[in-house]
Amino acid sequence: MAGSHLSEHLDLPLPCFDVAPLLNSKAPQVTGVRVQLEMQTLWQQFDQLGTEMIVTKAGRRMFPTFQVRISGMDPLAEYVLLMDFIPVDDKRYRYAFHSSSWLVAGQADAAAPSRMHFHPDSPARGAQWMKQTVSFDSLKLTNNLLDDNGHMILNSMHRYQPRFHVVFVDPAPNSHLNAHRNFSSFSFLETRFMAVTAYQNHRITQLKIASNPFAKGFRSTDDQDWAGTSRPLPVLCPSDNRRGRLSSKEQNWASRQTDRARELMEQSRLFPHSLDSPELTSHRIDAENFTPSFLPLPLCWDCPGVTVERPHLSQE
Structure with missing residues (x-):
């Protein structure tokens, strides 16, 4: 019934769009790129509890580490891989221990300086990126607004979404004119996290101890x-x-x-x-x-x- 009900509405006149510009909006070197998140099951376990990531003045590595498998690259083309972090919303949070949940505590603090973290092996040919897992294990998170070490600056008690970007290194002399066509971005909802200076949810602490080999x-x-x-x-x-x-x-x-x-x-x-x-x-x-x-x-x-x-x- 639902299918027939839907088909009745398909007889209505629909606006006509030229889809050719949309299909050609990206360079062929990035159109076919596919990214798979490694340790997805572990990320999902953390996400169900409300993932927390420690930020410190000196900088702290993430766990789970952001790792991906890439396919669909041009083996001979060169690519740069990088990451950034964007706020999930405009709220600041606090942890309610009596209910073991995060509550909105007010409006978000002033946005921290926006930065990109380049994978240290960039640039490299597509064949190099695709033959092994790409790990951002050198990436560190900090709450030091004056950080000069290149760490990712985040506000504590704010939620963030990591984003992964694949950028084709266009050898053309006027490549800057096509910069918008030469990259593709990916994000995974299960990698969202709350930036904290100390773990609030004891279950997060237990899961990190149980799954982190360094712990x-x-x-x-x-x-x-x-x-x-x-x-x-x-x-x-x-x-x-x-x-x-x-x-x-x-x-x-x-x-x-x-x-x-x-x-x-x-x-x-x-x-x-x-x-x-x-x-x-x-x-x-x-x-x-x-x-x-x-x-x-x-x-x-x-x-x-x-x-x-x-x-x-x-x-x-």
Whole structure:
């Protein structure tokens, strides 16, 4: 019935449009480009909870990382890939803990400076872009309006939509006249997020800990859970799990490593409980009857020589 009802209205005279200009509005190098969001299921899980992304003065990477698969490019043409972030609306929000929901708190703050983040491999030929996943893992978010590091400047407690742009590098001398034809833009609704300085929804925190490989140290203190994933702080531990006496040199080395581990834990302030809590697996060194202990510390701690950022999965 619905189909017949619709067909009755199709007899009405319709305005006639010339569709040729619309079909030819984009250059052929970008007309056929298709983009698929990687980790879409994970993005959808976050979106159902209300995705939050941390912004800091120094800049913070996104998780999930924005990654895409591209097809339909001209293999020999060169392209530039870039991203920007646009406000979803003109509202500022606050989180209501009693109802676990976001509420409108007023009009949006003054718009932050608009920026584009260019993928560091740009420009590159289409064949290069299409042969592997394109990851924007170097992109960082900041709330520092005076940022001079090229990070994406966002207002905290505002919602944003990431956008992905594919730009054809036109070699023609008058390419600037056709700039509007040489790009194609893509956005995915499941990648929307709220910019925050600390996670508000505890379920977002839990999901990020569960799905972020750099957060594995927050999930378990079982040494078997760490195999092949993160690099633990080196603590002397016999491979056969035997109990035995160590030499003076081994005792001094193990004692220094344990003290260093405790010092790092105190500095990190990630554990609100006491260092003497039974939840921790670190023990004092007994020189007479040493029982090796395993103290897993993720690669992303603030240790000298470590370049990977510490993922602040809780309040700054």
